Amino acid sequence: EPEVTQTPSHQVTQMGQEVILRCVPISNHLYFYWYRQILGQKVEFLVSFYNNEISEKSEIFDDQFSVxxxxxxxxxxxxxxxxxxxxxxxxxxxxxxxxGTDTGELFFGEGSRLTVL
Amino acid sequence: LAKTTQPISMDSYEGQEVNITCSHNNIATNDYITWYQQFPSQGPRFIIQGYKTKVTNEVASLFIPADRKSSTLSLPRVSLSDTAVYYCLVGDYDQAGTALIFGKGTTLSVSS
Incomplete structure (x- = not known):
C-alpha cells in the first residue's frame, strides 16, 4: 500500500539553527500538507501546497517557515x-x-519529531 | 468551517460497541463529515466519511440524522487496539486541497 514517508524520524537541534524536514508524498497525489502536534495537544494545520505554490497557510506558518x-x-x-x-x-x-465525489482523504506520514534545545 | 463538539474522553471495555457523537450545528450544504483516528506518536488515519444517512465500512459505521447537525461514529466490538484519539471533521471536500482543521478529538480508552 502506498504511503507517505518522512525523514528524519527524530531530530534534535539547538535553538536558532535551521532545520529541514523531508517528506515523500504518495506518487500520484497533487496536494501536500504540513501539520504539527505539540506533545499532548491537538494536530495543527500549518500549510497546504498545490501546483508548486502555497494554497493555504495558518497563522502559525510565519516567515520562519517555508515549503x-x-x-x-x-x-x-x-x-x-x-x-x-x-x-x-x-x-x-x-x-x-x-x-467531486472524492473523499478528500489525507494520507499522513509517521511524523518527524523535532526537539529544540 | 463548521465548528464541531465532541466528548473529550470515553472509556469502554473490550467487546463493547462504542458510539462517539459529534455536534456540528452550523454544517453547510456542501460539507461532508469525516472521522480520523490517531494512535500515539502516529499520524491521523482516515476512518470513514459521510454526507447523510448511514455509511458503513469494514472498520466503523457513521450515522447522520436528516438535519445533519450531529453525527455518530460507531465502533463495533472494540478491542484494546482501538484505544486512540478520534477526530470529527466537517468540511467542503468539493474544494480542491481543502485543509483539514482538527479539534481536540475524543480520547477513547479500551480496557480488558
Whole structure:
C-alpha cells in the first residue's frame, strides 16, 4: 500500500539553527500538507501546497517557515531559526483530490519529531 | 468551517460497541463529515466519511440524522487496539486541497 514517508524520524537541534524536514508524498497525489502536534495537544494545520505554490497557510506558518517541492518526489518544510516552542511532531500529508465525489482523504506520514534545545 | 463538539474522553471495555457523537450545528450544504483516528506518536488515519444517512465500512459505521447537525461514529466490538484519539471533521471536500482543521478529538480508552 502506498504511503507517505518522512525523514528524519527524530531530530534534535539547538535553538536558532535551521532545520529541514523531508517528506515523500504518495506518487500520484497533487496536494501536500504540513501539520504539527505539540506533545499532548491537538494536530495543527500549518500549510497546504498545490501546483508548486502555497494554497493555504495558518497563522502559525510565519516567515520562519517555508515549503518547497525541489523535485518530483520530495516535499520539504524548512524552519529557518528554530525556537524552543517549535519542538513538536511534524506530520506531512498528501491527497489526490478534494473535488467531486472524492473523499478528500489525507494520507499522513509517521511524523518527524523535532526537539529544540 | 463548521465548528464541531465532541466528548473529550470515553472509556469502554473490550467487546463493547462504542458510539462517539459529534455536534456540528452550523454544517453547510456542501460539507461532508469525516472521522480520523490517531494512535500515539502516529499520524491521523482516515476512518470513514459521510454526507447523510448511514455509511458503513469494514472498520466503523457513521450515522447522520436528516438535519445533519450531529453525527455518530460507531465502533463495533472494540478491542484494546482501538484505544486512540478520534477526530470529527466537517468540511467542503468539493474544494480542491481543502485543509483539514482538527479539534481536540475524543480520547477513547479500551480496557480488558
Amino acid at each position: 518547497e517541492r525541489p523535485d518530483g518526489s520530495n516535499f520539504t518544510l524548512k524552519i529557518r531559526s528554530t525556537k524552543l516552542e517549535d519542538s513538536a511532531m511534524y506530520f506531512c500529508a498528501s491527497s489526490d483530490s478534494g473535488r
